[in-house]
Amino acid sequence: MGSIVSQGRKAGASALTVLELLAAEAPISHFESLVDDARRQGMGEADLALLETAKRLGLAVYAQAERRQRKEARLAAFIEAGKGIATVFDVPSLLSVLALKARQLFDLDIAWITVFGRDAGTVTVSACDGHTTALRTGLRIPDDPAMSSANAPFWTPDFTTDERLAHSYALDSLMESEGIHAVAAIPLTDGARPFGTLYVAGRSARWFTSAEVSLMTSLAELADLTIEKTRMLERAADCLSGAEGRRDEARTAAETAAVHGRLMSVVLDGGGLDALLDEAGRHLRGALRVHAPDGGILAGTDGMPAESETDTLRAMVDAHALREPILLDCGLWAAPLLAGDRDLGTLLLHPARPLADGDDRLLSLTAQTVAALLLLQHTTAPSASGHDRDWLLDDLLTSAQRPAGRFEERAARLGIDLTRPHVVVVARPEDEVQDNRTAIWASSYARRMNGLKSMHAGCAVLLLPGTDATAAAEQVSRGLTPLLDRPVTVCASGPVTSPAGVSAAFQEALRCLEAMIALGATGGFTSSGEHGFLGVLLSDTHDVEGFIRSMIGPLVAYDTQRYTEFTRTLDAYFDAGGSINRTAERLHVHPNTVGRRLERIGDLLGTNWQQPERAFEIQLALRLSRIQHVLKTRRPSLGSD
Template sequence: MHSFPAYRAAALSVRQSAPDPGGTVSQDMSEDGVLAVLELLAAGAPAQEYEVLAERVRSAGAGPEHLDRLGSAIQLGLSIRTWTERQKQREAGMSALVDTARDLATPHDLDTLLKVILRRARLLLAVDMSYIGLYDEGERYVSIRAADGHTTALNVGLRLPGGTGLGSAVMANPSPFWTPDYLADERIQHSGEIDYVVKAEGLQAILAVPLSRGASPFGTLYVAERKVRHFTTDEIALLSSLSDLASVAIEKAELLDRTTALVAELEQHSTRVEAGLRSAQELSDAQHRLIQLVLGDCDLDTLARASATELGAAVQVCAANGTVLTSAGLLRPAGEGAGGAEEAACAGGADGDRAPDPIESLLVPAAMDAHAAREPVALAGGLWAVPISAGTGSNLGTLLLRPDRPDAVQDERLLRLVAQVMAVQLLVESSRTAIAEGQVRDDFLADLLASPQRPPHQLEQHARRLGINLGKPHVVVVARPEGDARGKMAIWASSYAHRLSGLKSMHNGCAVLLLPGSDAGCAGRAVSAELSPLLGHPVTVSSAGPVAGPASVHHGFQEALRCLDAMTSLGVIGRSASVRELGFLGVLLSDNHDVEGFVDSVIGPVIDYDQQRFTDLTRTLETYFEAGGSPTNAAKKLHVHPNTVARRLERISELLGPQWQQPERALEVQLALRVFRVRHSLRMRDRAGPGADGGAPKAQET
């Protein structure tokens, strides 16, 4: 504890014991007391020293007037002392604020900066806790972003309900707002959620100041005390100054974060661009190497091996008709092929007993998908199929490949590049490969189907050069997809014709096949069974034949087209039928109107039986239908016993089969009987002259 000076105490003691004529001693004592106040003030003595001084002067016997003067001096000294202390506090606060500004000027990310601001706020105002709430413009709510001095995890991340708490008041009217006891303050619009957190933290006094960007607040800076406290104007001003500095620093930190993110994005973009440039350069180098091989007059085998090296994969080059032109590396198919032998056997071809190549079952759907999409297609089992084409709609073949490593991801640009180089090589070798042969065979079938045709002898010579024997029976099959085939039909037709040693052509979106064989219905059903699952939608298939010779191919094609139109009119799309299978409609649709063949196919066994046994089953059959299917009425018309008619009908069932009385079959039987009777009557009239009986004597069957 400070004490006033010793000489001033001694003077007071002497004057207290000496006589005082005229009040001179009291006056001196008063003056010495004022000087003592000044000395205490200069020494920075605490407030209690001033009380000690007043008590000693009073004990020395000073009068009231002089005591009043001393009291005034003491009050003035205490005021000067208080003002001095406040000045020192302000200087300390400003010094701390300068240090804070220096800290905030250092580049920080936003989260680190908020921690620096909150730590400085606690030190400046010597409070228990500080925290910051920021406004999210996108989500349109205020949440507590960071805190310092908190004792629970409830504060950080708390979303403040709108219109409640100190923050809402500060955001609505951007100015400081404080309360000595938050929970007891009725001026505040309380929220149960906020009050719960305040109770958990044990907070009472809270001061909130706005964080502003220009005139628009974007958040709130809070300081809180865990006891009742009245914040002074200097403290409020100091925290407001800190919030101004913090607002600028936060804005700079957000700008720095955005800039950093943009720089990172630009770096990633630059990395991608550099990688793209390197990839483009590698593609250019690979194209240069492969083109140099083509220009150097290499063969397809050499190009395939070079392509396998560039791709890091086993490759196989196939022509449009499925012929494997060359391979480099081991290309294992994903599954065994199925089909091919059964179709060939059904069509009666020479290769009916040929075992199918397993790669064919893989190539056909893969080639169809790749050429339909006009881009590389990833297949099951790590395989890729790449279309080889020269211009729109030109199918030169398919490139199949399997990467050396199962997890390798193929660059589709490199696949297209290799396919383009392959197309160039195949075009160069077109006169020596199966591509030219396939195109020539397609053109030859187009010539056979055309009208008018080229001279027959030219077509026969051309057929012999291609190894085709038109003297053997063939069938014509026309397949029409009932959906979007997108070029898949041509791919499949080429492969199918190649497998069965036939010919193919495309006509108005339909696949036209000329296949070795004699059973048109069986050939059509085989085509429908294979093609419909591959396309994923129904296919209408018509067939005609057998045909032999160049001229008959054209007629068979026309019959198959008319059969296709008839199937459409009858509403049997998505099915398979031949001209012969259409029965009497087939007779009407055919060019040669094979009436005799129709009659033989329907009631031929009955006619032959009558001719061989001299019976009258044909007439019995006619009378049976004329009698409305009644054996009794038929017996009356024939003048025989009903049992005789019954026995004849049993014989007819043995000859025609048990289904001859079904409505559809019965109609064909009646039509055949009518045609047979008319033809027979006309022939007998021509032989016997006018008036001759058209009937033929027959022995009665008993």
């Protein structure tokens, strides 16, 4: 160490000193003591400052290497867990292996798996791993819907204090007896059907990172594929003992399961998308291409025909709406790439011949395998931002009181600057059916525009960069309406330039949208600031005074200065249905007088004051002014009884 410090005394030698420590894989304590040792040896302040900087950079490299090693170790453990799961061929054994591998992979105390039964509200523990007392295989326990959602993972740092949970007496007692605090729950499926839930838990409170949750989801996705393959083999075995026709069905199922096993081997042996598509294309006898959620091409094989962006987007939307492969009019097959409620993209197949019996099932399994590979790649990427992109707008809409800096930091990781102008767009399809085509399109559109998307009460909510709210509403309307083949009402608000403004802009856009529907403007698009009277009714500020001034301000000012009665004349004219004679009767003046006054009113308000939309807003301003005057005259004086 002394020789190292002596080298550090020379200008520029500090960087070399730190590099030597890094090359020697020295313990971190050597880095920490480097500056103190040099100071005791009499190093000058300038060289000490240089050494301090080199030490800080060296520690950063050291930390990065440690993180990389941990990630590589966890990935290796994940691959081993996946291989262990994929080589099991009966469901009970599969669930036992899954519980064991999940507990070991995340270094937790307990893991167990519940499966859904016929009785609603209860589930059965089908596998359990770890030291337990009351929790055991075969135990029937109450189901908590918050944890066992069929679409999305759930996790909590402390089960005992989480108010999102139902907290039934039986389930709370079980958790207490096991001393469980931190819990993560990942849904399992058998094909498209909910199958059960994988739980991993610790006996102390802890936060699960988004990377851990993604890795858990990846493990569950591999298990889902193996469950389905195992079910296929079980059905094939049953068919073999039946009639001749069922034996053909058994052979098809067994061949499909075997191909699926080879596809899974490609994933677990480290193969990429290209290798997986090549293997799948040989068995499906066609060309394949994978599209990202925003429509971009991730990988593909030769032989795919060219299609328009609109056709690709429609294929993606339709396939995800049904959550299964579909045959398109152009002869292509489109299969959704899903991981629970996460949209990972779309798989397109151009078959060289019509699909044979069982090929559609193989296409579905291929899509699930591609989804598993994409999920694994997302999990091991330097920044797995998929979850955060899905949840950021939800948090902006519902948790506006959180520190703005935290939102800005999360958005920056997604390449979004919340301090730059953004508009909020709300789109509601008419007669929304129970599918997710709106959400799928909105997700794709938001990614293409570098924005965010959320869903609220059947409405798609988009946060998009820009300053023109009306133009944003028009683009959303023109993009979404043709895909859904039904009217879509769209309203936008903004721009906003801070996280705190997003929630207020959303509420304003939503009020505008509801007013449009109430006014019979279903299927149109607008912005909350485009129409004067809508701005008064729907904005947070309710600037009635400003609206009145903008509509009849010149008239009121002229009457005040000249003691004329133009405002009263205009009010009477509208009340008389636009009849000059009836107006004259109400005002007790000659019709020619009314005519001259109306000419002057036109000079003050503009020649278009009698156009229907303009006349409506002027009448509204007159009515508001009259009501305002009545309310002001009814105010009690200060100090009155």
